[in-house]
Amino acid sequence: MTTIGIHDLAVATASHVVELDDLAARADIDPAKFRIGLGQEQMSTPGLDEDIVTMGAAAAQRIIDRHGVDGIRTLFFATETGIDQSRAAGVHVHELLGLPRSVRVVELKQACYSATAALQAAAGLIARNPDERVLVIASDVARYELDTAAEPTQGAGAVAFLVSAEPALAVLETAAGVYTAEVDDFWRPNDSVTAVVDGKLSVSAYLDGVAGAWDDYRSRGGVDIDQIDWFCHHQPFTKMAVKAHRALGQHVGVELDPELVTATTGYNRRIGNSYTASLYIALAALLDGENDLTGSRIGLFSYGSGSVSEFFTLVVQPGYREATRGAETEAILAARTAVDVPTYRELHDATHRDSTVDVEIAAASPGPFHFAGLAGRARRYTRD
Numbered sequence: 095m096t097t098i099g100i101h102d103l104a105v106a107t108a109s110h111v112v113e114l115d116d117l118a119a120r121a122d123i124d125p126a127k128f129r130i131g132l133g134q135e136q137m138s139t140p141g142l143d144e145d146i147v148t149m150g151a152a153a154a155q156r157i158i159d160r161h162g163v164d165g166i167r168t169l170f171f172a173t174e175t176g177i178d179q180s181r182a183a184g185v186h187v188h189e190l191l192g193l194p195r196s197v198r199v200v201e202l203k204q205a206c207y208s209a210t211a212a213l214q215a216a217a218g219l220i221a222r223n224p225d226e227r228v229l230v231i232a233s234d235v236a237r238y239e240l241d242t243a244a245e246p247t248q249g250a251g252a253v254a255f256l257v258s259a260e261p262a263l264a265v266l267e268t269a270a271g272v273y274t275a276e277v278d279d280f281w282r283p284n285d286s287v288t289a290v291v292d293g294k295l296s297v298s299a300y301l302d303g304v305a306g307a308w309d310d311y312r313s314r315g316g317v318d319i320d321q322i323d324w325f326c327h328h329q330p331f332t333k334m335a336v337k338a339h340r341a342l343g344q345h346v347g348v349e350l351d352p353e354l355v356t357a358t359t360g361y362n363r364r365i366g367n368s369y370t371a372s373l374y375i376a377l378a379a380l381l382d383g384e385n386d387l388t389g390s391r392i393g394l395f396s397y398g399s400g401s402v403s404e405f406f407t408l409v410v411q412p413g414y415r416e417a418t419r420g421a422e423t424e425a426i427l428a429a430r431t432a433v434d435v436p437t438y439r440e441l442h443d444a445t446h447r448d449s450t451v452d453v454e455i456a457a458a459s460p461g462p463f464h465f466a467g468l469a470g471r472a473r474r475y476t477r478d
């Protein structure tokens with residue numbers, strides 16, 4: 095039987111980084127609250143010439159460099175930081191990467207969840223035609239109001255992953271559990287560039303999703319908890335994954351080892367929340383880590399506020415290490431430019447753009463892709 099799953103996975107982020115110790119100092123907060131209470135050390139923040147398109151294209155370029163475009167018929171772009179009410183951000187990526195005209199492009203939205211919907215939809219397309227491959231991009235900028243409790247849980251990042259038959263990294267298993275419940279925990283109205291959030295409610299809604307998705311997973315033939323070797327939970331801040339793991343253990347009545355989660359948090363501690371990308375950045379951290387995962391089953395919990403949750407599993411393939419990108423991701427994180435809090439606050443405000451005013455933006459980030467400004471209300475992009 096043909097297996098289907100993730101063949102390659104690349105991470106990208108924005109080119110600036112803020113130390114959360116600096117943010118804590120400015121707000122006169124004990125830095126341990128962010129480091130230990132939230133499990134966060136840094137957050138990536140975009141420059142004026144960066145957005146979901148430039149980060150997503152940077153991640154996808156590395157996938158294309160390694161595998162070419164043969165067989166790619168679909169590009170799914172998952173985001174909740176949409177740059178347009180109509181056109182998919184992926185169409186800009188399609189152009190920047192020079193993808194064939196015969197690739198369909200669509201954007202998927204449901205808060206942080208939609209990359210998982212993209213993965214499942216991709217698996218369906220490949221089950222119909224195993225010669226096809228699907229490029230999934232998940233890219234977001236997590237932005238809240240300044241001087242709020244949510245501020246230290248901002249961040250910016252993207253992943254691109256290639257879904258194919260006979261994948262080199264991990265096979266997607268069929269059983270999946272879904273839990274959808276309308277809740278006003280977090281959303282971003284059409285006229286707002288920052289999210290509206292009820293923090294405490296969002297944490298409890300997320301934990302309801304853990305239990306609900308798990309129960310549905312089990313009722314649909316999913317394996318028992320002791321058959322799962324590692325757990326990746328969505329990471330709006332990495333302590334949330336620990337809370338999720340504890341809650342899952344309590345729900346099923348077993349004590350789960352937190353080590354099975356801490357192995358997934360290394361990148362997100364330094365990137366911050368990247369919404370749709372966050373779960374898959376956690377997966378990258380686990381795959382790139384020191385543990386030999388060959389043959390292991392990973393349980394993944396995807397949560398998107400509002401809310402949709404899904405629990406599903408991947409099985410890591412023999413030889414997967416040859417397909418990982420740990421050194422590359424470390425280099426990307428290390429190359430970010432540190433900015434102080436006043437500079438970050440200026441960037442936070444300056445990236446809110448009035449789309450009725452034409453503007454040219456100089457390429458300032460290392461690239462290779464840049465947001466170049468607005469002309470006739472249309473967004474312009476360049477590549478180096």
Ligand code: HMG
Pocket residue numbers: 124126127128130131132174204205206207243244245246247280291292293294296297300328329330331334367369397398399
């Ligand atoms: P807060 O007001 O900072 O919460 O808001 P807190 O006062 O309860 O403190 C947080 C933790 O720090 C607590 O630990 C404190 O004890 C601890 P906990 O009890 O939770 O284990 N703490 C300390 N630890 C060590 N030393 C100290 C210290 N002081 C306190 N000195 C909140 C936190 C997460 C609510 C806020 O940051 C927020 O609103 N963030 C945005 C919303 C969010 O991330 N929600 C997560 C679930 S929803 C989700 O994941 C979806 C999302 O990604 C969006 C989407 O789906 O699109 C957000």
